[in-house]
Amino acid sequence: MSLIPNSWYWKQLKLALTCFLCCLPIAFFFLINFYLTLVILILWSLIIIKNAYFNPITLNILYTRFSFELLLESPDLLSQFRPLGLDLFKTQLHDYSISFHEHEKKKFQKELTYLRSFKNKKLSPDQRQSYDILEYYLNINLNRELSNEFDYHNYLINQKSGPQFDIISFIIKFHRILKLNDAEAYLIRVQRISKAFDQLIEQQIERRHRNIETPRFVLQRVIDGLEAFHKQLRDEPNKSPLIITFIDKLNDRICSKExxxxxxxRLLNIIKINVIPAYDRLLNILHEDLSNVKTDHGLWKLPNGDKYYKLCLEYHTTTNMSPDEIHELGKTHVERIQNEMRK
Known part of the structure; x- marks a missing residue:
């Protein structure tokens, strides 16, 4: 099982760590007098709480806190990088819920406000560069996927890098099984595919309400991929990557053959009871969308689509060039390359 109980989330871990650090000065009680210890405890607690929950004292603490929280909120990253050799949330999957999306918006807004409080302070060249990078990262996300105007304009479920495929790929590639509780955690993670798919359904329905239609060709390719995997799970589960990978990672050093x-x-049963019905639910929603979707695809049809398109260009090119300028630049380079090839 996970080293941390399943009911714990990053907020509880952060609170527990903060309380632990606040209580450290109590150790001084055994070395010095009570009143001095009390003063140290109060001052130390104020410093820890300020750095943990409010505007930190230094810019480096802000970077560390932001990175720490980002990591704790990403079970997939924790499993891939295993800081200090630990995988604290190895039974968890990424949270795709709307409530977590709203939480991310508030967090990014808060961190950007805290970051900009250092803008006019004296910073070293390295600190200034780090400041600019983090400000750009926070700002571009708040203007695009985490803005109230465009937070559902992206197609979360898509044929290229959609979570409906990435979840399976992540479990197969990055979930390590080195001991028995890792194997138990694998089963829990597979079981939680059901919850993750329900969150994707929630996201897709929210886009319906906002008239954000996933393009027909995207829906069709997603459905084709899901149906192929669903058919294998239903008809030949032993050939599924979820099963094959699990069997390959088990060995006699982990546990007995029995x-x-x-x-x-147990894994086969989880797939039958939890995973296959989750695929059914997601496919039903996507088939409904496919039957109603129009063929006039393009960001231009979305609310303020032209503005969103420009933001996407800025995000992917890191420039402020207009779409027409980028198009002309591309034509110029194509012509130059073709001329060089003809020589």
Whole structure:
């Protein structure tokens, strides 16, 4: 199982760590008098709480806190990078819920406000560069995917890098099984595919309400991919990557053959009871969208689509060039390359 109980989330971990750090001065009680210890405890607690929850004292603490929280909110990143060799949330999957999306917006807005409080302070060249990078990152996200105007303009479910495929790929590629509780965590993660897919359905329905239609060709390719994987899970589960990968990662050093067979049977049961119905629910929603979607694809049809298109160009090119300028630049370079090839 996870080293941290499943009911814990990053907020509880942050609170626990803050309380622990605040209580450290109590150790001084055994070395010096009570009143001095009390003063140290109060001052130390104020410093810790300020740095943990409010505008930190230094810019470096802000960077560290932001990175720390970003990591704790991303079970997939924790499993990939395993800081200090730990995978604290190895039973968890990324949160795709609307409530978490709203939480991210508030967090980015707060961190940008805190960051800009250092703007006019004396910074070293390295600090100034780090400041500019983080400000750009926060600002471009708040103007695009985390803005009230465009937060649902992106097609979360898509054929290229949609979470409906990435979740499976992540579990297969990055979930390590080195001991028995890692194998148990794998089963829990697979079981939580159901919850993750329900969150994707929630996101897709929200886009319906906002008249954000996923293009027909995107929906069709997503459905084709999901149906192929769904068919394999239903008809030949033993050939599914979820099962094959799990079997490959198990060995006699982890547990006995009998225990391995028990784990495999439990995984097959989880797929039957939890995962396959989740695919059914998601496919039903996508088929409904496919039956109603129009063929006039393009960002131009979305509310303020032209503005969103410019923001996407800025995000992907890191320039402030207009769409026409980028198009002309591309034509110029194509002509130059073709002329060089003809020589």
């Amino acid at each position: 225990k391995q067979n028990e784990l495999i049977n």
